[in-house]
Amino acid sequence: MSLRHAANRFRRTPVSGWDGVQWVDNITRCAFMASDRFISDREYGAKLRNLLVDPEYPIPPEFKVVRIGREGQIYLVGRTTSDTAGATYSEVVSVHRAFYVCQVLAFVQKASASGLRTTPSKAVVGEYHCDRENITFFSSKMFPTVRFGDEVIILPAGTPVDTTNELVIGTTHYEVEEAYDMNGYRYCRCLMKVLPAKDAELTGTAVSESTTTARMGQSLYRKPFIGDAVADSEAVGQFAEQLDGVVNVDAVVDGAVDP
Amino acid sequence: MSFALAVKSTIDKIVFDLSQASGCDFFDIDGSYMAADFAESEKRAFTVGSFVCAPNPRDPFYSVSFEVSAKTSNDRAQYDSLDMVSKIQELFKIGDQFYVSDYSGEALPTDVLGYILIAYTVSDTPGFDKISGLRPVRITASGFQFPQL
Numbered sequence: 001m002s003l004r005h006a007a008n009r010f011r012r013t014p015v016s017g018w019d020g021v022q023w024v025d026n027i028t029r030c031a032f033m034a035s036d037r038f039i040s041d042r043e044y045g046a047k048l049r050n051l052l053v054d055p056e057y058p059i060p061p062e063f064k065v066v067r068i069g070r071e072g073q074i075y076l077v078g079r080t081t082s083d084t085a086g087a088t089y090s091e092v093v094s095v096h097r098a099f100y101v102c103q104v105l106a107f108v109q110k111a112s113a114s115g116l117r118t119t120p121s122k123a124v125v126g127e128y129h130c131d132r133e134n135i136t137f138f139s140s141k142m143f144p145t146v147r148f149g150d151e152v153i154i155l156p157a158g159t160p161v162d163t164t165n166e167l168v169i170g171t172t173h174y175e176v177e178e179a180y181d182m183n184g185y186r187y188c189r190c191l192m193k194v195l196p197a198k199d200a201e202l203t204g205t206a207v208s209e210s211t212t213t214a215r216m217g218q219s220l221y222r223k224p225f226i227g228d229a230v231a232d233s234e235a236v237g238q239f240a241e242q243l244d245g246v247v248n249v250d251a252v253v254d255g256a257v258d259p
Numbered sequence: 260m261s262f263a264l265a266v267k268s269t270i271d272k273i274v275f276d277l278s279q280a281s282g283c284d285f286f287d288i289d290g291s292y293m294a295a296d297f298a299e300s301e302k303r304a305f306t307v308g309s310f311v312c313a314p315n316p317r318d319p320f321y322s323v324s325f326e327v328s329a330k331t332s333n334d335r336a337q338y339d340s341l342d343m344v345s346k347i348q349e350l351f352k353i354g355d356q357f358y359v360s361d362y363s364g365e366a367l368p369t370d371v372l373g374y375i376l377i378a379y380t381v382s383d384t385p386g387f388d389k390i391s392g393l394r395p396v397r398i399t400a401s402g403f404q405f406p407q408l
């Protein structure tokens with residue numbers, strides 16, 4: 001038995017790829033491994049995994065978002081490194097769990113017949129699977145209904161986003177302060193501002209009227225997306241834990257809670 | 260649709276055509292905070308601004324006033340600026356008439372709504388900000404709106 005054969009013996013988990021429009025099944029098969037040795041103060045092992053693939057059956061480069069196995073968990077495809085003994089016998093693909101879907105907004109200017117550009121308007125120019133990591137979080141001192149957060153949005157490699165864009169996850173807007181490529185992903189360092197309910201009209205999504213942190217977590221969770229598997233209750237619960245203790249905006253507005 | 264809007268868009272169209280023929284940029288100086296790509300560029304540009312159009316004494320007679328300016332950067336001797344101003348003055352001569360249509364939409368207009376007659380032009384005091392300068396020409400005109408049937 002060759003080393004390559006042995007290394008790929010457990011390559012039994014089917015992988016589907018997102019082509020931007022729909023899921024393409026069985027783009028390759030992998031061994032779905034844990035990556036718990038790299039746990040930072042923000043990341044935790046369940047978000048980061050490794051796929052072992054046969055170098056002759058890699059994940060095709062056009063697929064930056066994959067769905068693993070029968071559970072249908074969605075991951076962003078990161079950097080690939082090779083295991084080599086003379087020749088490459090296995091490839092290790094880093095993947096990052098994508099809990100959310102974000103819309104990318106850009107300013108669109110039209111030219112009038114006079115040749116002068118008219119007032120720019122925001123338009124949705126793309127929608128991508130993503131993850132978010134909170135760096136810091138604090139309340140506005142001027143307006144109790146406004147909260148700020150310093151966050152990192154992690155997008156698939158090659159996502160066309162820069163500092164002229166805004167990102168929207170659910171009803172939350174993120175202003176992109178920095179955009180850079182790292183570890184095979186597109187990172188956006190963002191300033192998050194949680195707006196009052198009426199601004200949700202911009203994203204076309206309804207703002208949750210709930211006053212519980214768990215349902216606030218759901219309002220920021222990914223909205224129904226083409227090809228999604230059954231809603232991942234594990235991810236909702238994990239996100240709700242992250243929001244535990246956050247001041248509820250609706251309760252402050254109603255006067256039930258002091259900011 | 261207001262006649263003032265149509266006059267403003269017509270002037271925009273006239274100066275835009277001049278800028279295209281001269282290889283310059285064109286923007287409205289009063290909206291320049293939303294046109295940073297032009298306003299902060301070092302490329303030469305024609306601008307329009309300080310536009311006023313009001314009935315005088317009443318509709319269909321109007322008084323029109325606006326500024327067309329030459330914006331230049333790194334123009335040490337002001338030769339570029341004065342060359343552009345001469346083109347503005349050549350375009351808007353006293354006695355010239357321009358038909359007015361509404362160019363504010365996306366499609367070219369098909370109706371002529373009135374006309375303006377250039378009555379007076381004067382070069383205003385130029386302004387400078389570090390490497391850039393703005394040399395305005397103030398233009399006064401009389402406008403007439405055709406009866407709306």
